[in-house]
Amino acid sequence: MTTSEYFGTRRDLLKLAGATAVAGTLADHVFAEARGSVVVVGGGFGGATCSRYIRRLAPGLDVTLVARSKNFVTCPFSNMVIGGIRELASVTHGYDGLRRAGVTVVHDEAVAIDAGNNGIQLSGGDRLSYDRLVLSPGIDIKWAAIDGYDEEAAQRMPHAWIAGSQTRLLRDQLGAMEDGGLVVMAAPANPFRCPPGPYERASLIASYLHQHKPRSKLLILDSKDGFSKQGLFREGWERLYPGLIEWVGFSEGGNVVAVEPDTMTVHTDFDTFRPDVANIIPPQRSARLVDTADLAEGDDWCSVDQRTFESRVVPNIHVLGDAIIAGAMPKSGFSANSQAKVCAHAIVSLLAGEDPPEPAFINTCYSLLKGDYGISVAAVYRLDENGEIASIPGSGGVSPSNATDEFRQAEAEFAKGWYASITADMFG
Amino acid sequence: MKTYRWPSKTAAGRNSVILPRIGNWLAPLLVSVAMSAGGAGAGESWTGLLAEMCAACHGQTGKSPGSVPDISELDAQAMQAFLTGFRDGDIEATVMDRIAKALSDSDIKALSRILTENWQLLHGTPDEENDNQ
Numbered sequence: 001m002t003t004s005e006y007f008g009t010r011r012d013l014l015k016l017a018g019a020t021a022v023a024g025t026l027a028d029h030v031f032a033e034a035r036g037s038v039v040v041v042g043g044g045f046g047g048a049t050c051s052r053y054i055r056r057l058a059p060g061l062d063v064t065l066v067a068r069s070k071n072f073v074t075c076p077f078s079n080m081v082i083g084g085i086r087e088l089a090s091v092t093h094g095y096d097g098l099r100r101a102g103v104t105v106v107h108d109e110a111v112a113i114d115a116g117n118n119g120i121q122l123s124g125g126d127r128l129s130y131d132r133l134v135l136s137p138g139i140d141i142k143w144a145a146i147d148g149y150d151e152e153a154a155q156r157m158p159h160a161w162i163a164g165s166q167t168r169l170l171r172d173q174l175g176a177m178e179d180g181g182l183v184v185m186a187a188p189a190n191p192f193r194c195p196p197g198p199y200e201r202a203s204l205i206a207s208y209l210h211q212h213k214p215r216s217k218l219l220i221l222d223s224k225d226g227f228s229k230q231g232l233f234r235e236g237w238e239r240l241y242p243g244l245i246e247w248v249g250f251s252e253g254g255n256v257v258a259v260e261p262d263t264m265t266v267h268t269d270f271d272t273f274r275p276d277v278a279n280i281i282p283p284q285r286s287a288r289l290v291d292t293a294d295l296a297e298g299d300d301w302c303s304v305d306q307r308t309f310e311s312r313v314v315p316n317i318h319v320l321g322d323a324i325i326a327g328a329m330p331k332s333g334f335s336a337n338s339q340a341k342v343c344a345h346a347i348v349s350l351l352a353g354e355d356p357p358e359p360a361f362i363n364t365c366y367s368l369l370k371g372d373y374g375i376s377v378a379a380v381y382r383l384d385e386n387g388e389i390a391s392i393p394g395s396g397g398v399s400p401s402n403a404t405d406e407f408r409q410a411e412a413e414f415a416k417g418w419y420a421s422i423t424a425d426m427f428g
Numbered sequence: 429m430k431t432y433r434w435p436s437k438t439a440a441g442r443n444s445v446i447l448p449r450i451g452n453w454l455a456p457l458l459v460s461v462a463m464s465a466g467g468a469g470a471g472e473s474w475t476g477l478l479a480e481m482c483a484a485c486h487g488q489t490g491k492s493p494g495s496v497p498d499i500s501e502l503d504a505q506a507m508q509a510f511l512t513g514f515r516d517g518d519i520e521a522t523v524m525d526r527i528a529k530a531l532s533d534s535d536i537k538a539l540s541r542i543l544t545e546n547w548q549l550l551h552g553t554p555d556e557e558n559d560n561q
């Protein structure tokens with residue numbers, strides 16, 4: 001089928017699907033005749049988007065979303081909660097919009113994939129069967145990758161890399177800290193969830209300290225020698241918070257190897273620190289659910305066909321978002337949202353016996369250095385000749401350096417606009 | 429050479445608090461752009477899915493619930509003019525310049541058509557609205 005056939009027959013198909021089925025849920029190409037069951041695990045960026053778009057494209061499909069809890073707290077903008085400029089409630093979303101879109105939402109935990117029988121076991125005892133399974137389960141922390149950093153240690157030295165109670169804990173620790181205190185952040189080596197995330201967080205912690213506890217210091221101990229949007233972050237730190245943030249890269253001894261939560265001690269290869277607040281962002285891996293079907297084959301991340309997001313290991317299972325290596329795309333909420341749409345189109349096409357359309361992806365990651373100071377990195381992607389997601393040469397890149405205040409202010413406004421739009425795109 | 433205005437709804441509506449501040453970058457109230465007449469070609473194939481990606485910032489109907497400029501009222505020609513202008517540096521932007529650089533003339537043409545047709549369906553054409561009454 002040509003693209004103009006795929007995208008060009010909407011009007012007839014819309015009529016076929018019936019006006020009520022598509023009211024408010026535009027379809028480019030409504031697969032009205034598609035039948036079957038799709039189970040989506042993970043009610044975050046990838047999973048919410050994918051289930052909503054599948055229903056939009058193929059109102060005849062049964063779509064069940066397995067979401068762990070009644071609410072989803074987004075990591076995007078959780079750094080603003082930590083910096084005290086937003087409340088946790090404002091980054092918390094429910095699933096009623098997805099229910100209105102015809103998605104069956106089940107609040108449970110998926111415990112085992114039974115790929116041989118196209119089924120998935122939930123902890124509550126139910127078992128769901130699928131024609132196609134979508135997993136967007138995000139990350140799990142690699143406990144003990146840093147010596148001494150386990151689940152208990154995270155209660156004393158929060159990672160706050162999965163948003164919710166960890167976010168609140170870190171914010172409250174910063175709130176309780178005396179002026180003149182030392183905050184240490186450990187940042188992991190690549191790849192990890194949200195490459196600019198630690199540095200946005202450092203900025204917003206600095207913003208809080210600058211305003212409320214100006215004699216304090218923030219030390220970033222990094223397991224790598226460079227980071228996303230580095231030039232722009234450092235330019236901003238110098239301007240906004242001179243002397244407050246110190247960054248120590250891997251070669252300068254920044255690699256955190258061990259922690260002792262009882263004595264609030266952080267060890268690098270060469271040094272020992274005793275901070276008042278320690279935000280340890282440890283190495284990560286795909287959420288452990290994938291191991292029940294050996295989808296990562298002992299690796300940290302899953303490998304998929306980047307056109308359809310079908311696992312390269314087990315057929316009929318699609319994996320997307322942070323849990324996979326997706327060519328040149330970073331692990332971001334925008335990436336997961338983008339991949340979820342491509343995956344939704346692929347799945348409805350496959351279930352209708354058609355070829356999936358040619359993928360396209362966009363990612364724009366905004367970072368705030370202050371409530372009204374934003375920077376971004378953007379890229380547009382398509383498949384290269386090897387079927388790998390590659391960014392298009394000559395496009396994308398980071399915000400200009402030495403831009404005016406108005407420009408940074410505009411990007412901060414658009415960061416907020418992006419957040420409003422993408423959460424509406426996901427949750428309705 | 430044609431002259432376009434940013435849709436009045438955008439300038440007067442919820443974005444008005446932001447647009448004056450961002451001035452030159454995003455709200456070129458009066459934009460003159462040379463139109464390119466590139467036909468559909470190689471670009472057609474991936475633009476269908478590319479169109480889906482815009483919703484993450486601009487909303488599913490071109491109207492963001494937040495501060496991202498409302499593009500729901502643009503027709504295909506105006507959309508094409510904006511994208512071409514962003515790409516070629518004739519219209520200043522914060523991020524759309526970097527994104528539009530990924531697009532060929534035929535990509536822009538196809539994308540503009542697909543987006544505006546999608547949104548028209550969502551908003552309903554006048555005919556369809558009458559049908560519903």
Ligand SMILES: Cc1cc2nc3c(=O)[nH]c(=O)nc-3n(C[C@H](O)[C@H](O)[C@H](O)COP(=O)(O)OP(=O)(O)OC[C@H]3O[C@@H](n4cnc5c(N)ncnc54)[C@H](O)[C@@H]3O)c2cc1C
Nearest residue numbers: 042044045046075076110137138194321322332333334336
């Ligand atoms: C501090 C911070 C700031 C960030 N800021 C940005 C930003 O500004 N922009 C951006 O684009 N990205 C940002 N990100 C990255 C973004 O959060 C992730 O890339 C995104 O959440 C990935 O989506 P996902 O669907 O893969 O995983 P998630 O969104 O994490 O969703 C996975 C869901 O699956 C659930 N789950 C896992 N296992 C199971 C199971 N067995 N059963 C049921 N449910 C399960 C999880 O509980 C979770 O709810 C940020 C991340 C952090 C940490």
